[in-house]
Amino acid sequence: MHVDEQSAWHRIPKEYTCDNFKQLHTETYLRESKKKKKKIERNPSSLSSFKSRPGEEVRTVMMMKSKQEADKPTGMPVIHPSSSSFRHARTPNVNFSSSPTSTSPKLFTLPLLPLPHILHTYAHHVRRAPRPQRSHHVITGTPGTGKSTHAALLAEESPVPLQHINVGEWVKERGLHEGYDEEWQSYTVDEDKVLDEIEPLTAEGGLILDWHTCEAFPERWADLVVVLRCDHTLLWERLEKRNYPLKKIQENNEAEIMDVVIDEARASYAPEVVVELRSESAEDMQANVARIVQWIEAWRRDHGVAE
Ligand SMILES: Nc1ncnc2c1ncn2[C@@H]1O[C@H](COP(=O)(O)OP(=O)(O)OP(=O)(O)O)[C@@H](O)[C@H]1O
Structure with missing residues (x-):
């Protein structure tokens, strides 16, 4: 393309x-x-x-x-x-x-x-003034929309090395939370700890920040914000396969229907950096990653770092 x-x-x-x-x-x-x-x-x-x-x-x-x-x-x-x-x-x-x-x-x-x-x-x-040589990317969306799958493929296909940070995994592995909530079967995230952990990695550029929320990230960490979207019945099936409790499936499903993540992205970043992409099939994913790769190449040309 x-x-x-x-x-x-x-x-x-x-x-x-x-x-x-x-x-x-x-x-x-x-x-x-x-x-x-x-x-x-x-x-x-x-x-x-x-x-x-x-x-x-x-x-x-x-x-x-x-x-x-x-x-x-x-x-x-x-x-x-x-x-x-x-x-x-x-x-x-x-x-x-x-x-x-x-x-x-x-x-x-x-x-x-x-x-x-x-x-x-x-x-x-x-x-x-000395800008990073690589762009930063946020991939966000309701849980189950395909953030991690996209981020992994993007890290493979990018023309420059990118570091994929699955923030949810970091929260668990690095203890960036205030404890585990049994009812919701999820960790209560300590946002300040998350930001402190990521900050030292941002100077060089080249991050893929993969999280279901994005408003906490400073704008300079987000040259491109990709919001993945998925039909809610398909999303329901994906979450059911994970054996999530009904309440959690319902909440995520409603969030997708109510545009929670895209509204948050638009409220937090300049409109020109936010892009919404469908993630319902393998073809969608291939096409999305190809477009992000093209965007990275354009970003590099614009910033005078293309080879
Ligand atoms: N575009 C797609 N086409 C087909 N299957 C997909 C697509 N995107 C994701 N999936 C499937 O949906 C499931 C959830 O994907 P993934 O773990 O990447 O979502 P996520 O948004 O990162 O979720 P979480 O926020 O909970 O980490 C996986 O089984 C994945 O293979």
Whole structure:
């Protein structure tokens, strides 16, 4: 299958050009804020760690204003998923808006920010400047949709070495949990431990993070987020074969019907990195992996690391 620049799932903006930097940074900040907010809602005691930087609330308001302006056309490519249907989501439209960069976030907001904060932000991006040579991939979906099978095949067929991390297995093997829940027959995951365990591996790039949830991962760990989907009756059969308790099968089945994982992915990452793929047959799996491989090759060309 040929994938050219226009029909690729998305084009990754050149992160370190000045105009894109401002827009990207603003959008990333807003999404990160949303994640932090979710975490605070789950665990109010974590609030203090998120308020440690001076001027945080002020900055949020400023960024909200900038975001409204950043949403206007800026002359950079803007990619929209073409449809809510995941079959159509495979071929997003690419719009190149024509107006120049005059509507990008205004610098006049900056003097209101505390200087240490500006320096912190600048230093953060300078530290991030050497980008990984390999892309990171998240493969997510309701349990049983085929994440591990896809990830294993992708690791085999990728043009560059990729490390498959089955997060569920890591939770068990490395004790990244708070104990076993007999009723649900599953471990209560300690997300902080999971993130701490993965973090040292992320600098080089090239991870496949295989988990049924994805919102906990920082955005920089996800150049591509693949959400696998499966017809719910087929999914039921797959889970029955695992001898899961009825309650667990029902819960997973409902999650698939209610679009829980795809909604979470869309709420957590930029739309252009999230792609939804069917995983109902061996042919689906082969085609999906072939497309991810093509995406990896496109990513490498875009980042100047192709041989
Ligand atoms: N596209 C597919 N076509 C046919 N069978 C599939 C497909 N994807 C997965 N399966 C089968 O479904 C079962 C579950 O697959 P797999 O373990 O990869 O799912 P998973 O999403 O990783 O599950 P979990 O989240 O519980 O680890 C396996 O028996 C696998 O062979």
